[in-house]
Amino acid sequence: MIRTAFFVSGRTAITAEILGHSLITQFDDVNFRRIVLPFIDTEEKALQAVAQIKAQAEADQCRPVVFSTFISENLRKLFVMDEALTLDFFETFIGPLEKELERQSSHTAGKVHAISNFEEYKHRIDAVNFATTHDDGGMAKNLQDADVILVGVSRSGKTPTCLYLALQYGIKAANYPFTPEDFADHRLPKPLHPFRNKLIGITIEPQRLSQIRQSRKPDSQYAQLSTCEQEVKLAESLMQHERIPFLNTTRLSIEELSTTIMLKAGLKRRCY
Amino acid sequence: MIRTAFFVSGRTAITAEILGHSLITQFDDVNFRRIVLPFIDTEEKALQAVAQIKAQAEADQCRPVVFSTFISENLRKLFVMDEALTLDFFETFIGPLEKELERQSSHTAGKVHAISNFEEYKHRIDAVNFATTHDDGGMAKNLQDADVILVGVSRSGKTPTCLYLALQYGIKAANYPFTPEDFADHRLPKPLHPFRNKLIGITIEPQRLSQIRQSRKPDSQYAQLSTCEQEVKLAESLMQHERIPFLNTTRLSIEELSTTIMLKAGLKRRCY
Structure with missing residues (x-):
């Protein structure tokens, strides 16, 4: 029909x-x-x-x-x-x-998605700048300004979630990838040490990860299921060991991830 | 109250x-x-x-x-x-x-902001990747895959708009800055020549632009009102000369800009 x-x-x-x-x-x-x-x-x-x-x-x-x-x-x-x-x-x-x-509404159109004030707009733009410059471990020195820092293996969905948090909520979200080298000594990457309380982990089912990496770099070792299984296992065990709360993105949309992160990190939106 | x-x-x-x-x-x-x-x-x-x-x-x-x-x-x-x-x-x-x-609803919760299917999710993620790698004139060689290319002076709001188009609509939006060098000979930057029909311009009031640049690089020549006035004037005249349709972002939110761009470029969303 x-x-x-x-x-x-x-x-x-x-x-x-x-x-x-x-x-x-x-x-x-x-x-x-x-x-x-x-x-x-x-x-x-x-x-x-x-x-x-x-x-x-x-x-x-x-x-x-x-x-x-x-x-x-x-x-x-x-x-x-x-x-x-x-x-x-x-x-x-x-x-x-x-x-x-007990009052009349203002009957003014387009309030919701119009620029409400320059302050709110600035929060939003600043947060977008922050997310793009702090993507993928970039500018690790300025992490003290982050509201939240997402960690996880490459292609687990950290970047779009950070951008969503910036655009929709004006939240400054950085992301920092866990690479195989990080897992070696079973410890957090050094730049993250001072910010443990801001970390939220993202994990993903190895099958889905492999599928996503496959479309990015076809037939690479990086995309192989065995690589993904190994990385996800080590990343999860690192997060458990370091007591970083983590979410599984496999069955969650960017919206669901973002809402849950706001809730877990106790964050309030800075723009509408 | x-x-x-x-x-x-x-x-x-x-x-x-x-x-x-x-x-x-x-x-x-x-x-x-x-x-x-x-x-x-x-x-x-x-x-x-x-x-x-x-x-x-x-x-x-x-x-x-x-x-x-x-x-x-x-x-x-x-x-x-x-x-x-x-x-x-x-x-x-x-x-x-x-x-x-003439039927019952399915009474299934969370349909709207849940992952609906992997295809839609991929559109969204691909579009976000596209926007981040084609930000600020990056990867100008792959512009043929762009659904739309936003042009305008630095800090006119191109990046957040491209990211919004990617996240909310799954649209591949690149952005390409007009720099003072581009205006010199009153011609479009060369990498854009084959894609004239994909270009949409963003302009902004010099005062607002100066305010935004000021918070980015305080007291720089870049942020001076006279610099902004000059750049905006030249950018607008270039867009008029090249018949690029353009929008003024000063009084428009990212949502309004994005909706208008979808409409002007005749684009259909690829995800919900």
Whole structure:
């Protein structure tokens, strides 16, 4: 079964997409064609979007589902039609909140993913700079500024997690790889010694690691399953020995890893 | 006025946070204390969370607002209480969707921010690798694999935008800086010539650029307002001359920039 889902908003439509995506993934056997319509901020653009939705309904011979986040009631109203099921997020929730807080909402569009203030923006950019300059053991001398330091074998997923923590939370995350030389004497790499309390380990199933390394360096010794098994085993035993808490990334997305790291390290986000 | 907002979920609570955040930012004059409670996936943890919410209500002498995304009806029910206003996103929208799609939802938690399949994960990781190796004009030889190439003066916000495009959309975005030498002969840097149709420019107000560079290299010529004015002027004139579409990042967040780039370059996301 194929249905069309539209994500429509006066601004980025990111919130509409996240909301709609979280709902439609609950219907496994429905195949959704997804169409994002951001920056629908005038009546003209709204009427165009409505025409597109109606044309899709006609083509599909089936009602599209429209997920929207309109602050403007005038624009929102235009998307109520027989040809589609429209679920508007603000319409549903702003009312109960206004009642609870005993005040009117500001009805200002695009607050969520707009630049809120320069301070927050700076936190975010500084954290991204920090993550890129402290990637893969780089600039080990400045690790005292890190909020958290991820350790683990090469290709276990440290870099994307650090970048996610920087972009989404404004958290300064460094990462430091464990290389076979580090395991030799069963001790933490020296630059990490002063920062034990900031370390969080990332581990991964050897099979998955081999698969990832394979696509990076095909048929290398580095990608061989036996190499991966050996490295992961030594890395885990080092982390246990040094009492570094560690997470297994094999069944966790970058989001799940990041959320868990925030929780384990007791970190608070610096930007929204 | 200070109120407490809780974001609660059986998984990462990222969806609850984004949706809740988009609602509470509509109330400018209410100062929200935000508490995130992720991974509430057992009755025991739920009862602990409920106790925490009730204690907060007592301390605040005011009802907290609870934004939740519970798939499990049993856990969700526990959060309905006199001491708080609970808004659950699934409860509200799953019903109308089930009716429209004429089937039951799968009631499976954590679909959104979990690893959905290895292919999607690989797109994401590949895109992150691409962005980091093609940052700041790096590896200019492999630009043919880029989905989009951002150009602009140093510190105009190209890097975080490329990383965001990679992490959130699985888009391969390279970035290439315009340096004063490039402007000299009023021509595109040579490595970019074959890829004109992939270029999108980023520009920025000189004042803001100076502010950003100042915090990076205080009191340098690089950060001086006159330097920034000159560079921005030349970069914009080069982009106009070469007919490169460009966006001004000064009033746009990374999310707004990225969404606009997706739209302008006609790109489709490769991961959720």
